[in-house]
Amino acid sequence: MRYLVTAPASTANLGPGFDCVAAALTLDLSVIADDEADEARIDVIGEGAQAIPTDGSNLLVRAAEVVHGPLPPLHLRVRNHIPMGRGLGSSAAAIAAGVVLGTALSGRKPEPEEMLAAACSLEPHPDNLAACLYGGLVVAAPSGGGTSVIRMDPARHIRPVLLVPEEHELGTEQARSVLPQQVARPDAVSNVAWTAGLVALLTGRTSADPRELLTCTQDRLHQDARAPLMPETARLLQRLREAGVAACVSGAGPSLVCLVTGSGEDVVREVAEELAGWRLVVADWESRGARVETIDGRLV
Numbered sequence: 001m002r003y004l005v006t007a008p009a010s011t012a013n014l015g016p017g018f019d020c021v022a023a024a025l026t027l028d029l030s031v032i033a034d035d036e037a038d039e040a041r042i043d044v045i046g047e048g049a050q051a052i053p054t055d056g057s058n059l060l061v062r063a064a065e066v067v068h069g070p071l072p073p074l075h076l077r078v079r080n081h082i083p084m085g086r087g088l089g090s091s092a093a094a095i096a097a098g099v100v101l102g103t104a105l106s107g108r109k110p111e112p113e114e115m116l117a118a119a120c121s122l123e124p125h126p127d128n129l130a131a132c133l134y135g136g137l138v139v140a141a142p143s144g145g146g147t148s149v150i151r152m153d154p155a156r157h158i159r160p161v162l163l164v165p166e167e168h169e170l171g172t173e174q175a176r177s178v179l180p181q182q183v184a185r186p187d188a189v190s191n192v193a194w195t196a197g198l199v200a201l202l203t204g205r206t207s208a209d210p211r212e213l214l215t216c217t218q219d220r221l222h223q224d225a226r227a228p229l230m231p232e233t234a235r236l237l238q239r240l241r242e243a244g245v246a247a248c249v250s251g252a253g254p255s256l257v258c259l260v261t262g263s264g265e266d267v268v269r270e271v272a273e274e275l276a277g278w279r280l281v282v283a284d285w286e287s288r289g290a291r292v293e294t295i296d297g298r299l300v
Contacts, residue, residue, distance in 0.1 A: 003104055005031040007097040007290035009082040009283075010089035010131035011160065011250040011257045015217035016194040022089075022131035022138055023154055023202075024286035025162075027081045029093040031060065032295070033101055037075035048084035059091060059122070063098025067118045068106050083279075085169030087251030088162070092128035095119045096290035100133075104292045112289060116147060125172070128251065135289035137202055152203045154285040158213070161258040161268045162281040163236065163247075168254045170230055175252035178225050187220035194218050202259075213246035213259050223249050230254040236275070243267055 007029045012022035042054040042061075052058065060078070064071055082090040099118045103110040112133045119129045126147045130140040139150040197216035201208045226249070227234035233254040240247035240258060245267055250257040258268050265282065272280040 001035055002295035003031075003033045003035070003101060003292050004295055005033060005097045005101045005104075005290070005292045006288075007093040007100070007132055008089075008135065008286040008288070010092060010128045011087070011162075012089065012125075012127040012131065013219075013222060013249065013251055014257070015198045015246075015248045015259075016191040016219045016221070017127075017139070017198065018191065018219065018221045019125060019127055020140055021195060021199065022127040022140065023160070024131045024135045024289065025088070025160060026284045026286045027088065027281070028286075029082055029090070029097055030079045031097050031101065032077040033105075034075040035072050035105060037073045040071075040073045040075075042076045042078065044078045044080065046078075046080035047082055048080060048090070051084065052078070052080070059094040060098040060101070063095040063119065063122055064102030064105070065098075066102065066121055067099050067115070068102035071102075071105070083164050083255070085171060086164050086255045087170070087249065087253045088164070088255055089128040089132060089251065091172075092119075092123060092132045093290075095122050096129060096132040100290045100292045110290075110292060112149070115290075116149065120147065131289075133289045135287050136285065137199075139199065152199070153287060154202050155208070156285070157261055158202060158208055159260050159265065160283050160285065161260050161265055162250065162283055163256040163258070163268070163272060163275075164279045164281055165232065165254050166277050166279060168230065168232065170252055170254050172252045175226050175229060178229060179222055180225060183221055191219065191221050208261055210244055210246065210261060210264060213261070214241065214244060217246040217248045217259060219248065226253060236271075236278075240268065240271060243271065245271075 008024040009027035
């Protein structure tokens with residue numbers, strides 16, 4: 001049988017929501033998997049194709065084995081639209097695609113809660129994974145040794161516009177290594193308040209003043225600490241925010257996500273036209289999480 005697996009990109013650490021607020025985006029990783037192949041084979045096209053392993057070390061394969069055990073010979077045709085090492089959840093998408101595929105190959109219906117627990121064995125930070133598996137906007141909170149996920153639909157009048165550097169990559173572990181072990185209470189309180197405000201703006205308001213979005217995308221926990229690792233990102237972030245754009249680092253960086261309304265996209269475009277080495281990507285919120293269907297379109 002042949003399966004089609006699709007997993008979305010995601011933006012995590014959204015504004016002040018460090019390690020807990022993330023959203024799925026309409027960039028994706030797709031995989032056609034044939035479980036009747038004569039031998040295991042992986043073909044990859046798209047973003048980062050030359051850097052993606054085509055053997056058993058492939059992250060998608062490893063994730064599938066977590067839920068299935070040893071796999072039958074599979075021919076995997078992978079098409080990746082997610083920039084790698086840019087803070088847009090490329091690893092989370094590969095893991096999510098793997099656990100979805102492994103669950104389907106085991107003859108079970110993929111359930112987000114079960115798959116998130118399995119995925120976290122490979123990626124200990126569940127915010128990207130939760131957004132990728134559930135879709136929409138998520139708050140991922142530690143709970144009883146696991147993760148409790150609250151899923152919401154983002155407001156459509158607020159749009160995500162991405163600025164992605166062409167060359168600069170930043171690994172998550174490197175980005176986490178520079179974070180302080182303790183934070184001042186005023187900084188923690190500020191981030192809690194701004195996170196509550198941002199979630200309210202992204203889900204519960206029919207309109208959002210750009211000034212409110214600007215206020216509620218501030219951060220005091222991680223962006224300044226990581227700035228020396230990505231100085232161009234830090235300078236661009238400051239420039240956009242001074243222009244009134246609610247910009248923040250996407251995930252661990254170095255990409256930026258701008259939350260825009262009305263003509264806000266035009267402001268980002270004007271800034272982007274003056275940049276060298278950066279790509280502007282106009283995305284949208286993805287309401288669907290990672291999913292699998294047979295090649296004839298029947299949902300598993």
